Amino acid sequence: MSFPAVELRQVTRFYGARNTGVAALDGVSLACPAGTWTAVMGPSGSGKSTLLHCAAGLEQVTTGRVVLAGRDITAAPDGVLTEMRRRTIGFVFQNFNLIGSLTAEQNVAFPLKLAGIRASRKDVRGVLGSVGLADRATHRPRELSGGQQQRVAIARAMISRPAVLFADEPTGALDSHSAKVVLELLRDMVRGAGQSIVMVTHDPAVAAGADAVVFLADGRIADRLDAPTTHQVADRLARLES
Amino acid sequence: MLRMSFRTFLERWQLFAGAVLSVAAGVALVQASFMVLVATGEPRIPEGLSRQEDDRIREGFVGAATVMGMTAFLAMFLAVFIVSSTFAFTVDQRRRDLALLRLTGGSRGQVRVLLLSESVLLGLVGSALGVPIGLGAKHAQTWLLVEIGLLPDWFAAPWRWQAVAVAGVIGVGVALTGVFAASLRAARIRPLEALRETGRAGRVMTTSRWLLGLSSAACTVAMVVWAHGANLIGAMLAALGISMVGAVAMSTLSPLVVPFTAWLLGLLLPGSLVVASLRDGVRRSAATASPLIVLVSLLLGLAGTFGSLAAAGGEEAKRSVNAQLVVTSTGARAERLPGIEGVAVASRQNAVDITITAGERRSVYSGIIAVDAADYARTHALVPTHGDLNALTGDTVFVGPAQHSEWIRAGEVLTAEAEGIPLSLTVVGGLPETLEPGENFVVPRRILPPPVWENAPTESVVQVETEQNPDVVAERIERAGIGEVSTVADWAEARAGRNQAGNMKILTVLMGLAGLYALMAVVNSVVIAGTERRREFAVFRVSGLSRPQVVRTAVAEATSVAVIGLVLGCAVAGAGLAGIGGSVRAAIGVTVVHVPWTLLAVVATGSLAVVAVTSGITALSATRQRPVSLIATKE
Ligand SMILES: Nc1ncnc2c1ncn2[C@@H]1O[C@H](COP(=O)(O)OP(=O)(O)OP(=O)(O)O)[C@@H](O)[C@H]1O
Numbered sequence: 001m002s003f004p005a006v007e008l009r010q011v012t013r014f015y016g017a018r019n020t021g022v023a024a025l026d027g028v029s030l031a032c033p034a035g036t037w038t039a040v041m042g043p044s045g046s047g048k049s050t051l052l053h054c055a056a057g058l059e060q061v062t063t064g065r066v067v068l069a070g071r072d073i074t075a076a077p078d079g080v081l082t083e084m085r086r087r088t089i090g091f092v093f094q095n096f097n098l099i100g101s102l103t104a105e106q107n108v109a110f111p112l113k114l115a116g117i118r119a120s121r122k123d124v125r126g127v128l129g130s131v132g133l134a135d136r137a138t139h140r141p142r143e144l145s146g147g148q149q150q151r152v153a154i155a156r157a158m159i160s161r162p163a164v165l166f167a168d169e170p171t172g173a174l175d176s177h178s179a180k181v182v183l184e185l186l187r188d189m190v191r192g193a194g195q196s197i198v199m200v201t202h203d204p205a206v207a208a209g210a211d212a213v214v215f216l217a218d219g220r221i222a223d224r225l226d227a228p229t230t231h232q233v234a235d236r237l238a239r240l241e242s
Numbered sequence: 243m244l245r246m247s248f249r250t251f252l253e254r255w256q257l258f259a260g261a262v263l264s265v266a267a268g269v270a271l272v273q274a275s276f277m278v279l280v281a282t283g284e285p286r287i288p289e290g291l292s293r294q295e296d297d298r299i300r301e302g303f304v305g306a307a308t309v310m311g312m313t314a315f316l317a318m319f320l321a322v323f324i325v326s327s328t329f330a331f332t333v334d335q336r337r338r339d340l341a342l343l344r345l346t347g348g349s350r351g352q353v354r355v356l357l358l359s360e361s362v363l364l365g366l367v368g369s370a371l372g373v374p375i376g377l378g379a380k381h382a383q384t385w386l387l388v389e390i391g392l393l394p395d396w397f398a399a400p401w402r403w404q405a406v407a408v409a410g411v412i413g414v415g416v417a418l419t420g421v422f423a424a425s426l427r428a429a430r431i432r433p434l435e436a437l438r439e440t441g442r443a444g445r446v447m448t449t450s451r452w453l454l455g456l457s458s459a460a461c462t463v464a465m466v467v468w469a470h471g472a473n474l475i476g477a478m479l480a481a482l483g484i485s486m487v488g489a490v491a492m493s494t495l496s497p498l499v500v501p502f503t504a505w506l507l508g509l510l511l512p513g514s515l516v517v518a519s520l521r522d523g524v525r526r527s528a529a530t531a532s533p534l535i536v537l538v539s540l541l542l543g544l545a546g547t548f549g550s551l552a553a554a555g556g557e558e559a560k561r562s563v564n565a566q567l568v569v570t571s572t573g574a575r576a577e578r579l580p581g582i583e584g585v586a587v588a589s590r591q592n593a594v595d596i597t598i599t600a601g602e603r604r605s606v607y608s609g610i611i612a613v614d615a616a617d618y619a620r621t622h623a624l625v626p627t628h629g630d631l632n633a634l635t636g637d638t639v640f641v642g643p644a645q646h647s648e649w650i651r652a653g654e655v656l657t658a659e660a661e662g663i664p665l666s667l668t669v670v671g672g673l674p675e676t677l678e679p680g681e682n683f684v685v686p687r688r689i690l691p692p693p694v695w696e697n698a699p700t701e702s703v704v705q706v707e708t709e710q711n712p713d714v715v716a717e718r719i720e721r722a723g724i725g726e727v728s729t730v731a732d733w734a735e736a737r738a739g740r741n742q743a744g745n746m747k748i749l750t751v752l753m754g755l756a757g758l759y760a761l762m763a764v765v766n767s768v769v770i771a772g773t774e775r776r777r778e779f780a781v782f783r784v785s786g787l788s789r790p791q792v793v794r795t796a797v798a799e800a801t802s803v804a805v806i807g808l809v810l811g812c813a814v815a816g817a818g819l820a821g822i823g824g825s826v827r828a829a830i831g832v833t834v835v836h837v838p839w840t841l842l843a844v845v846a847t848g849s850l851a852v853v854a855v856t857s858g859i860t861a862l863s864a865t866r867q868r869p870v871s872l873i874a875t876k877e
């Protein structure tokens with residue numbers, strides 16, 4: 001693929017009035033090539049979530065342009081964005097809950113159903129199996145633990161094979177073993193299926209698994225590391241936060 | 243999508259219970275009204291009744307049909323209102339769920355379809371419940387209409403299978419109409435809201451709410467202005483319209499008033515939890531206040547309108563005669579009145595039993611009076627619209643106020659029949675329309691054979707000589723054994739009361755219905771609001787409030803909201819009365835307005851009590867569980 005999976009060009013995002021408000025993002029330019037994993041790090045309030053939301057078309061940028069899977073979505077109408085959410089992009093968020101009234105497998109099949117595609121039971125069970133929840137397919141979210149719910153959410157993001165997966169602290173609430181399982185799943189998506197991931201994380205060890213790490217501070221890109229090690233990441237982060 | 247609607251419906255049935263019940267009640271009433279309406283449309287009147295009796299029954303049927311039409315209309319309006327406020331409320335409470343749907347790739351259209359299919363489900367369940375309830379309602383309605391004398395006791399409205407179709411269409415239609423606005427609102431929820439823990443606040447006064455509120459308010463004002471120039475039928479319709487549209491305006495704009503009230507209350511109880519809750523729960527408050535606004539504006543608006551019309555009718559009757567006393571007697575006895583000392587003029591008006599037929603129109607048997615034109619002219623202030631009362635001699639006739647709208651021209655010859663004697667009467671003039679129906683025709687007494695008028699019930703309008711005391715003259719008349727004497731003021735009042743009695747009965751039925759309905763809505767919204775606050779109550783308790791304190795806070799909050807609703811409802815009713823007042827002024831030259839104070843007091847205390855008790859019970863049951871068990875579970 002010739003075009004980057006996600007590209008931000010001079011993106012600015014203001015909250016509140018133009019001259020008095022906060023600039024959550026301030027002139028951010030970033031390109032994530034297809035089939036790569038990009039980690040976004042930075043202190044709390046530095047604009048990580050905002051960057052993800054803008055890149056995914058969930059939030060309008062104030063100035064600048066956003067290109068997603070080769071398509072300029074800066075001023076795209078709702079219909080186009082909906083279509084992209086169905087086929088091109090996926091989300092895994094820390095508090096991106098499941099739909100309470102649907103079972104795990106119904107939750108997984110739901111995006112396809114909205115898109116008018118009939119997901120076969122075998123496919124759904126297969127995806128649930130790959131996140132280790134084959135025996136929990138008919139459970140409601142409230143009957144699952146936090147980590148299990150998060151894995152269902154990942155299965156939901158996996159089934160439509162999105163070109164880009166956006167993840168905001170997906171392992172934030174998980175114990176280290178569950179976190180490892182989740183990260184392995186994500187890594188497989190990039191390595192195996194050529195999908196791209198943009199992920200916000202606070203954990204240097206997690207970020208070290210990515211192809212590139214971008215550091216944000218006060219809404220600007222402060223630094224960037226390619227093929228980093230845990231040590232390097234922790235070092236840069238400490239410098240940023242000091 | 244349908245399956246999801248179904249599941250939401252099952253899981254949140256408490257939230258929908260009120261809406262289902264109101265749809266069911268609406269369907270039941272519309273269906274029952276439909277059956278009665280159809281039955282009155284093809285009356286099977288037994289043979290062999292006198293023509294007056296036949297006339298009375300037919301009139302009653304028309305009256306019953308009007309009541310049924312208004313009932314059906316009101317029931318539909320209220321059902322739509324309740325469904326729409328319930329759904330507006332549930333959409334707000336399901337913001338996160340709906341945003342999640344959008345985030346996983348649901349389009350705006352799909353969100354709308356989800357809500358609309360929920361409403362279809364609601365409509366179907368409501369209709370299914372409504373059909374059997376409707377059968378009961380039909381009996382109740384028939385009984386009521388017989389009881390108030392509009393229908394004869396042999397009346398029966400047979401069951402019709404079409405009623406089921408009507409019920410289904412009405413139920414689903416009402417539910418869809420009620421949900422429409424909420425579905426648009428829901429479709430506007432942004433997917434990002436699913437990711438924000440605190441993102442559910444959302445603006446209460448949305449653009450569409452502003453638009454609806456301001457346009458209904460403008461519409462209400464326009465109707466008030468229009469009513470000032472309208473005739474009385476127009477003003478009555480306007481009053482009904484003002485009550486309904488004004489109620490919509492006030493309920494959509496009520497979120498603006500809630501913070502103000504919270505501020506006022508804050509001056510009295512600084513730092514109290516009630517004030518903070520009021521300010522925070524603007525939408526909840528608006529949902530509780532709206533049905534109360536409708537209740538008060540409909541009840542007071544209708545009662546005020548009819549009361550004002552009755553009062554105005556009395557006032558007009560009083561002004562239309564230029565005399566001091568009215569004597570009720572038979573025609574023969576009334577002839578002795580001119581001979582009584584102190585009587586200047588006595589205009590005897592015999593209500594004669596004759597038939598007058600104007601061309602192709604229906605024959606008229608009642609409301610025909612026989613007078614002596616000169617006496618009549620001297621004692622009555624009503625100026626003829628055309629012709630001259632002096633011309634009312636020989637075979638002539640004057641068109642009365644009740645026939646004013648029939649456009650019977652001067653010079654037209656009407657056929658009449660008195661005790662078997664045929665007559666041909668030439669129209670020589672007509673009287674203007676009055677608030678009260680008044681007479682159909684006025685004929686000269688001389689042309690009638692004495693037996694026709696001698697035994698006829700007679701009202702004589704008596705002018706007393708200037709130097710005489712009317713009371714003394716009245717005593718003389720009574721002593722002479724002529725008949726019953728009353729002052730013009732008393733007579734006018736009694737007459738207005740008699741004429742309005744039928745209207746008041748109809749009004750009572752409608753008001754009872756509207757009251758019951760709106761009360762159902764009030765209970766519904768209080769229960770939803772209380773039940774959905776479980777978690778919040780639990781947080782209160784964990785923060786150190788005792789259970790009675792939580793309940794007291796909830797009751798105090800609900801009661802303040804009820805007061806807001808009452809005040810806003812009174813404002814709407816006031817607008818309706820202003821319209822009627824203006825119209826009455828245009829018609830009779832003075833402003834006569836009747837404010838139903840007693841009803842206001844009853845409605846105010848009743849609804850406050852209902853709100854307080856319901857919110858108390860709901861808060862008690864919502865705090866029954868241990869607070870920790872509620873806080874620990876995450877949605
Ligand atoms: N809806 C909003 N309205 C106003 N300001 C906002 C809004 N959302 C975010 N902000 C501000 O934008 C800035 C960046 O927020 P953002 O959520 O992107 O931070 P973050 O890097 O994700 O922080 P954290 O690590 O704590 O999640 C913050 O200063 C925040 O206060």
Ligand SMILES: [Mg+2]
Nearest residue numbers: 048049050168
């Ligand atoms: Mg964040």
